[in-house]
Amino acid sequence: MRRPALTAALPPPTAQQRRGVLRDALGIGVAVGAYGLSFGAAGITAGLSTLQTCALSLLLFTGASQFALVGVLGAGGSAVAAVASALLLGTRNTLYAVRLSSLVPQAGPRRLVAAQLTIDESTAMAIAAPPGLAATGFWSTGASIYVLWNLATLLGAVGAARLGDPGVLGLDAAVPAAFLALLWPQLRDRGLVAVAVAGGLIALVAVPFVPAGVPVLLAGLAVVPLLVGRRR
Amino acid sequence: MIWAAVLAASAGGFALKLAGWSVPARWLAGERLQRAALLLPVALLAALVAVQAFAGDRALVLDARAAGLAVGALLLVLRAPFLLVVVGAAVTAAVLRAV
Numbered sequence: 001m002r003r004p005a006l007t008a009a010l011p012p013p014t015a016q017q018r019r020g021v022l023r024d025a026l027g028i029g030v031a032v033g034a035y036g037l038s039f040g041a042a043g044i045t046a047g048l049s050t051l052q053t054c055a056l057s058l059l060l061f062t063g064a065s066q067f068a069l070v071g072v073l074g075a076g077g078s079a080v081a082a083v084a085s086a087l088l089l090g091t092r093n094t095l096y097a098v099r100l101s102s103l104v105p106q107a108g109p110r111r112l113v114a115a116q117l118t119i120d121e122s123t124a125m126a127i128a129a130p131p132g133l134a135a136t137g138f139w140s141t142g143a144s145i146y147v148l149w150n151l152a153t154l155l156g157a158v159g160a161a162r163l164g165d166p167g168v169l170g171l172d173a174a175v176p177a178a179f180l181a182l183l184w185p186q187l188r189d190r191g192l193v194a195v196a197v198a199g200g201l202i203a204l205v206a207v208p209f210v211p212a213g214v215p216v217l218l219a220g221l222a223v224v225p226l227l228v229g230r231r232r
Numbered sequence: 233m234i235w236a237a238v239l240a241a242s243a244g245g246f247a248l249k250l251a252g253w254s255v256p257a258r259w260l261a262g263e264r265l266q267r268a269a270l271l272l273p274v275a276l277l278a279a280l281v282a283v284q285a286f287a288g289d290r291a292l293v294l295d296a297r298a299a300g301l302a303v304g305a306l307l308l309v310l311r312a313p314f315l316l317v318v319v320g321a322a323v324t325a326a327v328l329r330a331v
Contacts, residue, residue, distance in 0.1 A: 090248045170327075173322055176301045219279030220272055223274075
């Protein structure tokens with residue numbers, strides 16, 4: 001839910017509200033940890049080492065981009081296609097950061113840390129927090145997810161590395177289901193469903209004709225008609 | 233080569249985040265730019281679902297992954313949590329391959 005910009009007239013947040021925000025931040029961190037477990041396993045399944053998988057969670061730290069990178073690499077795609085997919089998925093973080101920079105302004109080294117913690121969940125919590133608690137929501141959610149996401153990635157990667165052949169365990173089937181679970185909450189209206197269907201179809205049609213990884217990039221074209229349609 | 237991809241994506245991903253914190257907001261305020269950044273993940277994630285479930289070596293294939301995805305979709309409709317969706321898909325594929 002969007003709230004109006006803060007004004008001096010608003011009462012300061014109560015201790016109860018602050019505790020509520022911190023509790024939510026921890027809860028989201030635990031829930032996102034589940035994604036981290038499956039990301040760790042997905043990295044190993046795709047042929048990355050445990051160290052490479054953990055490096056992605058520490059450095060890239062944005063779930064959909066991480067899944068895309070290992071998904072494309074695991075399917076035999078080139079490093080360029082994998083990085084391009086990851087970065088296209090990461091562009092929304094730029095818009096989140098624009099919103100956050102006015103909501104919870106940061107300067108100096110803190111801005112670098114804030115940038116790294118700029119993801120879907122921390123942005124959503126900063127926007128949804130009660131008046132005066134946007135910064136608390138952002139930092140507590142970002143920190144909670146950063147810690148738990150990285151711990152879970154390590155657990156998932158070590159676990160998958162010990163389990164052996166991913167195909168036998170169906171781990172390769174877990175990856176498309178993970179992408180579907182990431183996509184699901186975003187299908188909020190018919191236009192978005194249409195974009196998803198078009199993106200999926202474009203990718204499938206392209207599979208026989210282009211190298212692995214490229215079909216996913218071509219699917220980005222699915223958004224073009226909607227952008228042109230919005231021209232005024 | 234994997235390390236190069238890991239580090240390049242990480243550097244690029246951080247640059248995308250930092251850019252939003254650093255450039256004047258009006259540079260990125262265009263309506264079409266905003267929509268593109270919100271629609272792109274939807275198209276790309278759907279493509280990743282399709283490719284990861286149905287793509288083989290330059291060909292479309294129907295195997296246990298598709299059954300796993302179907303079970304995952306069913307679990308999502310039933311509002312199951314993320315971990316259950318992923319495990320359900322994996323177990324389905326593993327069982328189909330074992331029989």
